[in-house]
Amino acid sequence: MAVDEKTKKVRKELANDLNKYCELIQPFLASQIIKFDFQTALSSLNNLNKACCIGKVYHSSYWNYKISQIEIKLGKDIPKKKLPKSVCDLKLIISIEVSGDTNKTNEIDPFQSLSFNFSVKGDFICEKTGDLKTAVTSYHLDRHIYDDGDNIPEEPHPFYHFQFGGKKLIDEFGGKIDTGELLVLETPRINHYPMDFILGMDYLISNFYPNVRKQLMSSKQEYRRLIEKYQIKIVKPYFQAITSSWEKSLIQFCHSPDWTPISLYPQII
Numbered sequence: 583m584a585v586d587e588k589t590k591k592v593r594k595e596l597a598n599d600l601n602k603y604c605e606l607i608q609p610f611l612a613s614q615i616i617k618f619d620f621q622t623a624l625s626s627l628n629n630l631n632k633a634c635c636i637g638k639v640y641h642s643s644y645w646n647y648k649i650s651q652i653e654i655k656l657g658k659d660i661p662k663k664k665l666p667k668s669v670c671d672l673k674l675i676i677s678i679e680v681s682g683d684t685n686k687t688n689e690i691d692p693f694q695s696l697s698f699n700f701s702v703k704g705d706f707i708c709e710k711t712g713d714l715k716t717a718v719t720s721y722h723l724d725r726h727i728y729d730d731g732d733n734i735p736e737e738p739h740p741f742y743h744f745q746f747g748g749k750k751l752i753d754e755f756g757g758k759i760d761t762g763e764l765l766v767l768e769t770p771r772i773n774h775y776p777m778d779f780i781l782g783m784d785y786l787i788s789n790f791y792p793n794v795r796k797q798l799m800s801s802k803q804e805y806r807r808l809i810e811k812y813q814i815k816i817v818k819p820y821f822q823a824i825t826s827s828w829e830k831s832l833i834q835f836c837h838s839p840d841w842t843p844i845s846l847y848p849q850i851i
Contacts, residue, residue, distance in 0.1 A: 583633040583640050583641075583642055584631075584633070584642060585630060585631060585632070585633055585642050586642045586643060586684075588643070588684050589642060589643050589644070589645060589684045590630045592645060592684045593627045593628070593630060593645045594627070594628065594630065596627050596645065596647070597623075597624050597627035597628050599780065599808060599811075599812075600620060600623060600624060600627070600647070600779060600780070601620075601624055602804065602808065603779075603780050603783070603805075603808055604618070604620050606798065606802055606804060606805050606808075607783065607787065607794075607798065607805075610791075610794045610797060610798060611654055611787075611791065611794065614654050614655040614656070614657070614791075615653075615654055615655075616653040616654060616655060616673060617651045617652060617653040618651075618652055618653075618654070619649075619651035619652070620649050620652075620779075622648065622649070622651075623647035623648060623649045623779070624647075626646065626647050626648070627645065627647050634646045634681065636681045636683075636694050636695060637694075637695070637727075641683070643683050643684045643685045644681060644682070644683055644684075644694070645681065645682050645683075645684065646679070646680065646681035646682070646694075646695075647679075647680060647681075647779075648677075648678070648679040648680075649676075649677060649678050649679075649779055650677040650678075650679075652675070652676040652677070653673050653674070653675050653676075654673065654674045654676075655671075655672070655673050655674075656672040656673060656674055656702065656790055657791070658670075660790055660791070660792070661790070666706040666709075666717060668706045668707055668709075669704040669705065669706040669717050670704055670705060670706065671704050671705050672702055672703070672704040673702070673703055673704070674700060674701075674702055674786065674790055675700065675701045675702070675703060676699070676700045676782075676783070676786065677697075677698075677699045677700075678696075678697065678698045678699070678778075678779050678782060679695070679696075679697045680693055680695065680696050680697075680698070680778055680779070681693060681694045681695045681696075682694055690819060690823075690838065690841050691725075691741075691776075691819070691838070691840065691841045692776060692778075692815060692816045692819065693725055693776055693778075694725075695725055695727065696723065696724055696725040696742070696776055696777075697722065697723075697724045697725075698722060698723040698724065698777060698782050699720070699721070699722040699723075700720070700721055700722075700782075700786060701718055701719060701720035701721070702718070702719050702720075703716060703717070703718045704716070704717050705717070719746075720746070720747055721744060721745065721746055721747075722744070722745055723742065723743070723744050723745075723774060723776070723777060723782070724742070724743070724745075725741065725742055725776065726739050726740070726741050726742075726743065737769045737770075737771075738769075738770070738771065738848035738849065739771060739848070740771055740772075740773035740774075740845070740846060740847065740848055741840050741841070741845045741846050742773065742774055742775065742776045742820070742846065743771035743772055743773055743774060744771070744772040744774045745768075745771050745772070746766070747766045747767075747768075773846060773847050773848070775816070775817045775820040775821070776816055776817075776820060777816065778812060778816060780808055780809070780812050781809070781812050781813065781816060781817070784809050820846065823841055823842065823843060823846055824843050824846050824847050824850070826843060827843035827844075827847075827850055
């Protein structure tokens with residue numbers, strides 16, 4: 583299947599922006615980086631003559647990329663408050679898989695699928711046994727996909743949502759998690775704007791490496807430009823859709839049942 587010219591242009595632009603973004607942040611995180619492999623994503627996007635597959639369907643207007651080999655050490659002082667208190671050698675582990683359709687307009691849902699996962703992992707000495715153990719916390723942001731035959735869930739399912747724990751946390755321990763006194767629940771799913779790799783990394787850098795982000799924002803105009811570009815492409819339509827609940831002039835930004843104020847913010851009146 584031939585890839586149309588519009589999609590080739592979009593894929594090339596995505597690859598160039600991903601490459602530029604990684605070139606900008608790597609020098610600022612050089613001493614903390616354990617793994618930082620994004621070349622597979624660039625190769626996928628730059629393979630301009632190969633149609634992408636989303637959900638077992640190939641289409642000439644699709645694009646996608648996957649990044650799964652990123653590990654970065656955290657500093658000793660961030661986060662300042664943590665449990666267990668003795669946990670050390672923390673590292674941030676990041677993966678993302680995202681896809682889109684160039685036939686969509688810029689004013690609606692920017693993605694066809696999204697799975698953005700990050701976890702923090704470290705070692706600590708168990709006070710009761712003296713054994714060396716591993717502690718992990720995990721979050722994911724995804725785009726909810728309703729399969730044929732799915733029942734409408736009783737609890738809120740924002741179309742894009744953050745969730746604590748999840749499959750990554752279970753996989754880390756081979757399905758056997760010693761939660762101690764910690765209670766892990768499936769709900770709530772916290773509604774959140776969608777993020778690609780660029781916005782997702784900026785989100786994590788601002789939380790775990792705030793001084794690095796301040797340096798990037800103050801000294802690298804190209805960094806600011808990229809963040810603003812993708813906020814306009816991805817975040818702006820999300821808030822326009824929600825705001826259309828009050829500002830009827832924005833109703834034009836709600837093009838499908840999945841991209842409405844109530845699908846993005848289920849509690850809205």
